[in-house]
Amino acid sequence: MKKYYFTSESVTEGHPDKLCDLISDSILDECLKQDKNSRVAVETFAANNSITVAGQITSKADFNIEELVRNIIKEIGYDNSNTDIDYRTCKIVTDITKQSPDISMGVDNGGAGDQGIMFGYACNETENYMPYAINIAHKLSRRLADVRKDGTINYLRPDGKTQVTVEYENNIPKRIETILVSTQHLDNIDMDILKEDIINNVIKPIVPEKMMDEQTKIYINPTGRFVIGGPLGDTGLTGRKIIVDTYGGYARHGGGAFSGKDPSKVDRSAAYMLRFIAKNLVANGYAKKCEIQISYGIGVKEPLSIFINTFGTSKISEEELIELVKKNFDLTPEGIINYLNLREPIYTKTTNYGHFGKEGLSYENIIKL
Numbered sequence: 001m002k003k004y005y006f007t008s009e010s011v012t013e014g015h016p017d018k019l020c021d022l023i024s025d026s027i028l029d030e031c032l033k034q035d036k037n038s039r040v041a042v043e044t045f046a047a048n049n050s051i052t053v054a055g056q057i058t059s060k061a062d063f064n065i066e067e068l069v070r071n072i073i074k075e076i077g078y079d080n081s082n083t084d085i086d087y088r089t090c091k092i093v094t095d096i097t098k099q100s101p102d103i104s105m106g107v108d109n110g111g112a113g114d115q116g117i118m119f120g121y122a123c124n125e126t127e128n129y130m131p132y133a134i135n136i137a138h139k140l141s142r143r144l145a146d147v148r149k150d151g152t153i154n155y156l157r158p159d160g161k162t163q164v165t166v167e168y169e170n171n172i173p174k175r176i177e178t179i180l181v182s183t184q185h186l187d188n189i190d191m192d193i194l195k196e197d198i199i200n201n202v203i204k205p206i207v208p209e210k211m212m213d214e215q216t217k218i219y220i221n222p223t224g225r226f227v228i229g230g231p232l233g234d235t236g237l238t239g240r241k242i243i244v245d246t247y248g249g250y251a252r253h254g255g256g257a258f259s260g261k262d263p264s265k266v267d268r269s270a271a272y273m274l275r276f277i278a279k280n281l282v283a284n285g286y287a288k289k290c291e292i293q294i295s296y297g298i299g300v301k302e303p304l305s306i307f308i309n310t311f312g313t314s315k316i317s318e319e320e321l322i323e324l325v326k327k328n329f330d331l332t333p334e335g336i337i338n339y340l341n342l343r344e345p346i347y348t349k350t351t352n353y354g355h356f357g358k359e360g361l362s363y364e365n366i367i368k369l
Contacts, residue, residue: 003272006178007165008248009120010082013352014076014084014158014184014229016236020332022043022351023072023258030068032187032262034263036343039099039107039315042260046236049081051097054095062279066092077148084157084184084230085240110334112266112296120274121251122282123289125173128364130357131171133166134248138353139206144183144198148314153197157184159229164200176211179203179280180219182255195220236256245355246271251291259351263342266296266333270303273336281310284369286321288313294331328369 001338011018021042026292031038038059040297045052051069054140080086107113122129140162148156164177181198198220230236237340243249254268263269278290295304308318325331337343340362349361358364 002168002170005165006131006133006166006168006250007163007178008131008137008243008250009163009243010134010137010160010244010248010353011162012145012161012183013159014078014161015233016046017233017238017240018045019076019078019085019230019235020236020238020353021071021241021259022070022076022348023051024055025347026068026072027053027065028260028262030063030346031057031061032343032345032347033057033199034063035059036230038262039264040260040262041098041099041265044260045238046085048092048232049085049089050091050094050231051085052095053319055097056099057096058099065094065096066267067271078230078262081199083187083228084232090268091220107264107299107333109299110299110301110332111299112333113119113126113264113298114266115296115298116256116267117254117271117293117295118256119246119252119254120271120276120278120292121247121290122275122278123250124282126357128357128359129282130354131247131250134244134250134354135181135357136166136176136207137162137164138201138357139250140179140181143206143355144181144201147201152201155186155189157186157227157229159184159226159233168312175213176207176216178217178219179221182221182223182226184226184233185251187220187227191221191224202219247356252293252346254293258355259347263337264333266336269302269333269336269340269342270294270296270331272340272342272355272363273329273331276330276340276365279364280369281321281324283366284304286310286315286324286369288312290321292325294334301334303331307332324369 024042028040042055056082070087125132126135145154160183163180258268261268274292281290291309293307
């Protein structure tokens, strides 16, 4: 019997890195609403009571970036510069230029906007074909935000993290070994009350009772205090949560971040397409788990390589699966964009609680292969 433990983490929408991701994706969506051919590569940096937005935008869109940024910070719930950041008083700096003509020359011809490698993954551990640990961690983080916003736990603040350790037997999730929740809160809150509230209102509604036992360890704010948070507690930067965004460490990652990038950037669009293909290979019964790698060269339309690993679970050879993929899917950048309809302003829906495993996104659809 093979037994092992695997851990994944998630963060709330108020985590400083995720605040930056959402600002970058909100700018992208606003550009696409006004101009579907917008080229966007925007990074956001948050520190103390200050936000810096920088990057390249080539678009017909016209809007007030500062106003958009303040609205995003307000929606997340940040309004106190003494503990995190205040949407009303924070300093906002913008440094936006147009896309380099050297890059656009290759993209205009339908080629990839950069060289690079991308991965996609799916498995049959959960209903949404995501690994079990990251799936539960995301649900806990989302629940943490929900109980804050609806007033169920009215003393929580936006910043927070979750982490889940799963025990596997013969590659099947058997039980949860550890749950860790760290959440920002108002000052002078009794820690025993906070722990009880998190267990009853966050953990129990999310984690299946059958997956917990008397040996399951639960840690809630293990440092004992989490009042200073957001960009005041830790700087934030777009693209710094790439493992949270994907598969929680369960699959490899090409290194390219997603948020703030329009779909001509294969870092994002190809990763979405590979998730779609991997999910459909598993959903169609070709394998129990599937990881796909693809590579591109800047200005080159067709991928330079395709690799598939089913970890010994495939019903046909991996070489046959690669031929199946080549036959069924156009993997040029333009082909991916058109197939998944990626010029629509969908990207703020992807930002938080993982880019994968969500309903209502084209690359999560299941088709017949």
